[in-house]
Amino acid sequence: MASRQDLAAATLETLPITIAVIDDDGEIRLTNRSWREFAPESEDHLGVDYVATAATADDEHATRAVAGIERVLDGDQESFEMEYPCHSPTEKRWFMMRASRFRDGDERLVSIVHVEITERKLAEIAAEENAQQVRDERQALEHVLERVDGLVRDVTDAAVGAETRGEIEREVCARLTETDPYALAWIGRADVTNRRLSPQEWASEGDVSLEDDELVIGTDERHPAIRAFEDGDPHVIQDLDAFDDADRWWPAEAGEHVRSIIALPLTYGEITYGVLVVFAADPEAFDERERFVLESLAETIATAMNALEVRRMLTTETVVSMAVSLEDPSLFVTALSTAVDATITYRGVTYDADGTPLVFLHADRELDAASVQNAFANGRDVEILSETESDTVLEVEAEDGLVTALSEYGGVIQELTVTDGVADLVLELPDGRSARSAYDLLERRYDRVELDSYHETEEPTRTRKDIVTRLESSLTDRQLMALRKAYYANYFEWPRDISGEELAASMDISRSTYHQHLRTAQRKLLDELLE
Incomplete structure (x- = not known):
């Protein structure tokens, strides 16, 4: 069975830390395998003056180490500990050195232990960097x-x-x-x-x-x-x-x-x-x-x-007038003009009992019902209100059309005429903001949009819009529809293009009821203008 001293020596050899023992004169008396493997240029350094060798190094860490070891050798302190870097060309490394005094019989010795602390040091540096980053960010x-x-x-x-x-x-x-x-x-x-x-x-x-x-x-x-x-x-x-x-x-x-x-x-x-x-x-x-x-x-x-x-x-009483040219075959008035080979002019709009917009259009020639229906193959409801040898008035359902879209921005169509695939549109809008939004809408919807003119002007104190608003508030929906249908279908022209019976039929009411609505609307209109 191995002696206790032999067992201690064997254990020292297996430790994963570098250990050396020096005497009072600083000479190395013992090293372990880790020490020898760390510095292979000398097998064990036995007999080498460790303190003198370290003192020759031009390094602040070596100077600190020598001073600490000498204090331990002189008996001024029992132990000394320090951390120091020892980087290689390929990696960063840190070590902790500890010098501790002990006795072997009458002989005073000092153990020198070097422990690699690279992992802990890197963690500390990372923690400090993170803390500094947090401080900087704060x-x-x-x-x-x-x-x-x-x-x-x-x-x-x-x-x-x-x-x-x-x-x-x-x-x-x-x-x-x-x-x-x-x-x-x-x-x-x-x-x-x-x-x-x-x-x-x-x-x-x-x-x-x-x-x-x-x-x-x-x-x-x-x-x-x-x-x-x-x-x-x-x-x-x-x-x-x-x-x-x-x-x-x-x-x-x-x-x-x-x-x-x-x-x-x-x-x-x-x-x-x-x-x-x-x-x-x-x-x-x-x-x-x-x-x-x-x-x-x-x-x-x-x-x-x-x-x-x-x-x-x-x-203020300002209004914007904007003239725009549109070219897009998907615009329903353009599609109608192309299909029936006629110039189409917008006359106005009214709304049925369900709130659906009904747009009135004028064609500059007589149209037959078949050609009109073919032009609206998409199923849009259309009705010929009146026709002569030289023109036709149409009533078209326009639930999702140009007129309703522009009305969301306060736009009122002053003129809309389509000839040879080009729609010339004149709009009146309440302000420049609404004009910009309306123009953006047109650009998003149609292939080619060209701004022809843009004017901002002062309106008189009592505007046309004011009169229309007051009139519409005083009329019932049926009275307003009766008045608009009569006007847009040229009922007030002479000779008339359409009869009262035909207008009544378009509203699905009797002739007497239609005329009652129309007379009431006319009286209220005259009250608004003359009183």
Whole structure:
């Protein structure tokens, strides 16, 4: 059976830590296998002055180790412990050294133990880095919150307190560029006539300039402002240097002042008032948090613009007149004009008892029932109200047609004539916002839409719309339908194109009942005009 000393020596050899024993003179008296394998250039280092060898190393960690070991050798302290790096060319490593004094009989010895602590050290470093990252993020968040709180308050105050839309645009741009890291801000409006998106108001810090080129709606899809305006979503360029078309819109020296760009639509409901474009001095400036703040600001700006627009509508008498040309065979008046080879003119609209719109159309030649029905093969209800050798008046059900769609934006059709596949439409709308929305609707629905004219004018104090509204409120649905049918079917012309019996039949009522509705409606109309 092995002696206790032999067992201890064998155990020492198997330990996965490097161990050496030195005497009072610092010479190595014993090493284990881990020690020898760690430094294979010398088999065991026996007889080597460990302290003197370590003292020759030009290393702060070696200097600390020597000082600690000497204090243990001198009896000033029982043990000494330190951690130190020992990196190789291929990996990072850390060790802990512990020197402990002990006696073997009358001889004083010191054990030197080196334990690898790389895994623990890496975990500590990772934990510290994470903690530092959290501290940095907290500090950055506090800074952002402080900056954002002031920015949101300033922009909101500017938007809500403004008296005009131009003042909103001017104040918002100024407040944005007073806040780091923003260097330039502009708000653009759309010119529906010329299809341009142009800066209306702008502000900058330093020598930052606006775009060099015009922005064309429907053409310059690469520009973030056009993209934001057309699809209704924010668009970001995080690094201007990497943007292929940068030289087209921004001068070369712009890169010295701005590095990233965000464009945000100013949208309230279905109305887009324009685009807010913000430039930052640093790349990657518009992270998710920054975008969220700016999107909220854009909503606030659009809401303020809408409030001003509503207030203006309530206090002023303005109207927009817009002329548009449409080419699309799916438009039902265009399909009818093509099918019957006639010029079709819109006369007006009324509503049946179920609220279904009934549109009255005039054709410049006599039409037969068969050709009319063939033109409406989709099943749309159509009726010939009157016809002569030179013209025909039709009544067409238009539940989902152009007339009802435009009425949702307050649009009133003043003229609509279709010839040779082209529909010439003149609309009256209550304001520019409604005009823009109506035009967008036409563009979405039809193949080719061309704006021919756009005018905003002041109406007299008592508008035609006021008269119509008052009249409609005083008439029953049947009285109003009787009046409109008679007018649109040329009942008041001489000679008449249609009789009272035919109009009564179109409403499925007796001739006497029809005339009673018509006379009542005429009297109320005269009351409205003459009293």
